[in-house]
Amino acid sequence: MSGGPSPAPWLDLRPSQLQRHPADGWVLPDPMPLGAWTSRSLAGVIRAMLPIGAAGAPVDAATQAEVDLAVRVTLRCMQPPLARGLMLLFVLLDLAPMWAAVWRPRLGGLRRLCATDGPGAEARSQRDAELLEALSHCGWGALRDAVTAARAAILTAYYDLPQVQRAIGHDPLPHLRDRIALRQRLLQGGVGGPADHLSPSATEVAAWGRR
Amino acid sequence: MGPPLSLGRGVGDEPHRHASASGATGGSASAAAGSPARRLPAADQLRAGPDHRDGDVHHCDVVVIGTGAGGAAAGATLAEAGLDVIFVEEGAWHPTSSFSPWLSETLPRLYRDAGTTLLYGRSTFLAAEGRCVGGSTVINGGMCWRPPASVLAEWAARIGPDFGEAGLDPLFARAERDLSARPQDPWSVGGDNRLMAQGAERLGWRHDRNHRNHDHCVGANTCILGCVTGAKQSTLVSYMPRAMAAGARALTELRVDGLCIEGGRCVGVRGAAVDRRTLQSSARVEVRARAVVVACGAIQSALLLLRHGVGRPSGQLGRNFVTHPNAKVLAVYPDPVRAWQGVSQWGQVREFHEQGIVLAENMGPPGIIAAAVPRLGRAAWAAMQQYDHMILSGVLVEDTSSGRVRRGPFGLSWPSYSITDRDLAQFLTAMRRLCELHFEMGAERMYLSISGVDEIRHPDQLRQLTPDRIRISQMELFTPHLMGTVRLGADPRTSVVDAAGALWDLPGCYVADASLFPTPIGVNPQITITALALRVADRLAETLRLATGRAPRSSPVARSSSVPA
Numbered sequence: 001m002s003g004g005p006s007p008a009p010w011l012d013l014r015p016s017q018l019q020r021h022p023a024d025g026w027v028l029p030d031p032m033p034l035g036a037w038t039s040r041s042l043a044g045v046i047r048a049m050l051p052i053g054a055a056g057a058p059v060d061a062a063t064q065a066e067v068d069l070a071v072r073v074t075l076r077c078m079q080p081p082l083a084r085g086l087m088l089l090f091v092l093l094d095l096a097p098m099w100a101a102v103w104r105p106r107l108g109g110l111r112r113l114c115a116t117d118g119p120g121a122e123a124r125s126q127r128d129a130e131l132l133e134a135l136s137h138c139g140w141g142a143l144r145d146a147v148t149a150a151r152a153a154i155l156t157a158y159y160d161l162p163q164v165q166r167a168i169g170h171d172p173l174p175h176l177r178d179r180i181a182l183r184q185r186l187l188q189g190g191v192g193g194p195a196d197h198l199s200p201s202a203t204e205v206a207a208w209g210r211r
Numbered sequence: 212m213g214p215p216l217s218l219g220r221g222v223g224d225e226p227h228r229h230a231s232a233s234g235a236t237g238g239s240a241s242a243a244a245g246s247p248a249r250r251l252p253a254a255d256q257l258r259a260g261p262d263h264r265d266g267d268v269h270h271c272d273v274v275v276i277g278t279g280a281g282g283a284a285a286g287a288t289l290a291e292a293g294l295d296v297i298f299v300e301e302g303a304w305h306p307t308s309s310f311s312p313w314l315s316e317t318l319p320r321l322y323r324d325a326g327t328t329l330l331y332g333r334s335t336f337l338a339a340e341g342r343c344v345g346g347s348t349v350i351n352g353g354m355c356w357r358p359p360a361s362v363l364a365e366w367a368a369r370i371g372p373d374f375g376e377a378g379l380d381p382l383f384a385r386a387e388r389d390l391s392a393r394p395q396d397p398w399s400v401g402g403d404n405r406l407m408a409q410g411a412e413r414l415g416w417r418h419d420r421n422h423r424n425h426d427h428c429v430g431a432n433t434c435i436l437g438c439v440t441g442a443k444q445s446t447l448v449s450y451m452p453r454a455m456a457a458g459a460r461a462l463t464e465l466r467v468d469g470l471c472i473e474g475g476r477c478v479g480v481r482g483a484a485v486d487r488r489t490l491q492s493s494a495r496v497e498v499r500a501r502a503v504v505v506a507c508g509a510i511q512s513a514l515l516l517l518r519h520g521v522g523r524p525s526g527q528l529g530r531n532f533v534t535h536p537n538a539k540v541l542a543v544y545p546d547p548v549r550a551w552q553g554v555s556q557w558g559q560v561r562e563f564h565e566q567g568i569v570l571a572e573n574m575g576p577p578g579i580i581a582a583a584v585p586r587l588g589r590a591a592w593a594a595m596q597q598y599d600h601m602i603l604s605g606v607l608v609e610d611t612s613s614g615r616v617r618r619g620p621f622g623l624s625w626p627s628y629s630i631t632d633r634d635l636a637q638f639l640t641a642m643r644r645l646c647e648l649h650f651e652m653g654a655e656r657m658y659l660s661i662s663g664v665d666e667i668r669h670p671d672q673l674r675q676l677t678p679d680r681i682r683i684s685q686m687e688l689f690t691p692h693l694m695g696t697v698r699l700g701a702d703p704r705t706s707v708v709d710a711a712g713a714l715w716d717l718p719g720c721y722v723a724d725a726s727l728f729p730t731p732i733g734v735n736p737q738i739t740i741t742a743l744a745l746r747v748a749d750r751l752a753e754t755l756r757l758a759t760g761r762a763p764r765s766s767p768v769a770r771s772s773s774v775p776a
């Protein structure tokens with residue numbers, strides 16, 4: 001692994017810090033403004049989909065706010081009718097404990113997903129995640145697709161956060177710095193050697209498998 | 212070069228874009244990409260979003276809409292032929308130095324609709340398109356395959372020998388040289404690719420090494436987020452710098468929403484600048500030209516032309532939309548594979564290519580993998596602990612049907628496409644085979660992109676993957692390959708443009724992108740798009756040069772492997 005200063009300091013910036021990109025001056029679109037009800041709904045669905053209570057999982061308010069920001073920027077970039085559809089979907093999913101109670105009484109209840117106060121909040125979050133997961137496997141295709149869309153929007157944003165990636169043992173930056181430095185070396189006439197190969201090696205891989 | 216694009220005013224609190232950007236690229240960009248030349252073009256050649264002024268009118272010989280696989284190649288060829296070229300591009304010019312591994316930054320910058328474009332049908336699914344200078348080539352995998360001989364034989368039979376294997380060979384060779392198509396170096400290959408090759412070998416299946424468009428690819432594996440090393444020869448770092456060196460100009464963050472038609476002839480385009488913060492239209496701009504080249508990609512080109520009611524003789528405009536849909540298998544191994552390191556698709560399993568099936572790995576960052584794991588909350592967290600053990604792989608199935616691009620309700624674009632029952636059977640066969648390969652190599656479990664199918668832990672479970680148990684609506688498909696819609700042909704009754712890419716019913720208007728494909732090709736399309744665009748541009752250059760008697764500006768340069776961009 002090559003040491004020294006980062007050849008690409010912008011790699012260390014988090015997207016939410018990129019008010020103006022240092023290398024091209026471009027700005028991220030403004031997050032979509034949402035009404036108070038929809039805002040709470042989105043927060044509720046985010047909470048139900050994040051690993052609340054899992055050991056080591058960053059789920060503090062700041063992290064939830066970063067996911068919220070990324071989802072709203074995506075909403076801004078979507079075709080407006082589709083964005084409105086996704087917002088409506090967040091509202092419907094927020095109410096899922098009520099309408100799905102008929103179908104899954106154990107997981108339902110007279111509350112919104114965003115109602116997180118009071119005792120037993122963590123256990124409720126777990127039930128909410130189970131409820132949404134059950135909906136994503138249900139027999140009604142439109143509902144399945146809806147939960148899949150919400151899951152993709154929220155979990156993509158969550159697992160994209162550097163603190164979350166670190167918590168699952170992933171840090172892409174040293175690898176990228178190493179590769180950028182390797183290419184610079186190659187362009188200057190250097191040659192790649194065994195130390196530049198990516199692991200696991202061909203021999204290791206050949207040893208895997210059922211035979 | 213045409214008249215310089217004068218420096219415009221900045222908007223609001225933004226410093227002048229060119230000043231700020233070139234300042235930044237002089238530092239980090241050059242360091243990142245290994246060359247001081249890797250910066251934004253000079254301000255007299257590039258005008259970006261905030262600098263467009265309401266009522267601006269530009270003049271040139273040829274205006275090219277779009278800077279992707281087709282548009283950039285066509286524009287560079289025309290500029291090098293001595294013509295005054297203006298590119299109009301809806302996305303922004305993001306240099307290599309600005310690429311990062313973060314999806315939530317990259318999707319809004321480089322992808323149309325931040326990656327949420329949908330194709331509607333029996334199973335509605337996602338399609339990816341680039342929206343930046345370089346178009347989809349900035350976010351593609353760089354795989355480079357010529358179409359099979361059988362496809363080119365059909366093209367020759369439909370259109371003429373120029374579109375057969377021998378007729379297109381010089382164009383393919385030129386495109387491959389321009390884009391530096393070649394095999395990978397060993398240090399760019401990661402464990403997942405080796406594992407796929409090893410699995411294929413054990414099963415006695417053919418595994419072919421890809422040629423990719425690259426110059427010293429080192430296996431960073433951010434191809435779909437913009438290559439952070441500059442190795443992938445997207446048009447951003449290949450044809451666009453060539454075009455600019457030959458004097459072309461570019462108007463970026465400007466969305467074309469109409470053609471200027473006068474006296475039955477296309478004489479330019481008009482559009483609106485895209486506000487960076489709101490993505491709403493702002494300043495109205497017009498570009499007047501002797502010829503217009505439409506290269507917005509298969510969906511957007513069709514939508515633009517549909518506004519003008521052209522393509523009437525055949526009624527084929529927007530039809531013949533083909534997509535090479537693919538489905539995913541996420542395999543989890545007992546040992547760390549670190550599939551996120553190493554080039555995407557060093558090779559492909561091509562044992563079943565004759566049946567229209569290709570298998571390959573294509574790992575993504577954690578955000579993409581999380582969307583592929585059908586779990587939420589703590590269960591998703593538990594699964595994601597094994598990110599290092601995962602390989603995302605896919606099956607690509609050749610189209611047997613086609614869809615249609617239309618303008619939908621509420622201003623929506625409405626690309627529709629449905630797989631057939633036969634395709635479903637193909638998908639399930641292909642996914643079973645891919646799972647077999649992973650089991651052979653010791654995978655513990657797999658998640659398939661089929662809703663309602665839980666994780667696969669034993670080969671016996673693969674028996675449930677049959678068309679009598681799985682419905683089309685359960686398939687969670689994805690496509691990065693959008694083709695057809697403005698079919699090229701020899702007969703105005705069955706095609707929209709002629710063999711020179713000119714619209715049959717709108718003189719002055721040409722098409723040079725993926726929408727030209729007369730049929731699906733069954734392989735990654737970029738090099739074919741580029742070859743067709745080169746042909747359109749060569750012929751157009753000849754036509755316009757004959758009319759003006761102007762000499763070529765510079766002969767096309769053979770790219771050395773280290774030419775920076």
Ligand SMILES: Cc1cc2nc3c(=O)[nH]c(=O)nc-3n(C[C@H](O)[C@H](O)[C@H](O)COP(=O)(O)OP(=O)(O)OC[C@H]3O[C@@H](n4cnc5c(N)ncnc54)[C@H](O)[C@@H]3O)c2cc1C
Nearest residue numbers: 277279281301346347351352353354467691725735736737
């Ligand atoms: C994730 C991904 C992976 C891929 N992998 C491979 C691969 O490995 N190999 C391969 O061969 N192919 C691959 N492809 C496909 C290949 O990149 C595309 O088929 C090809 O780039 C399409 O070329 P095009 O010129 O038709 O359109 P594009 O390259 O998409 O360019 C169209 C351009 O037009 C602009 N535009 C659109 N509408 C307007 C408008 N109204 N006004 C102004 N500008 C406009 C867009 O912003 C865009 O920049 C991949 C694609 C993706 C998305």
Ligand code: SF4
Nearest residue numbers: 428431432433434438
């Ligand atoms: S693998 Fe890395 S270096 Fe190679 S083309 Fe992709 S992003 Fe660039």
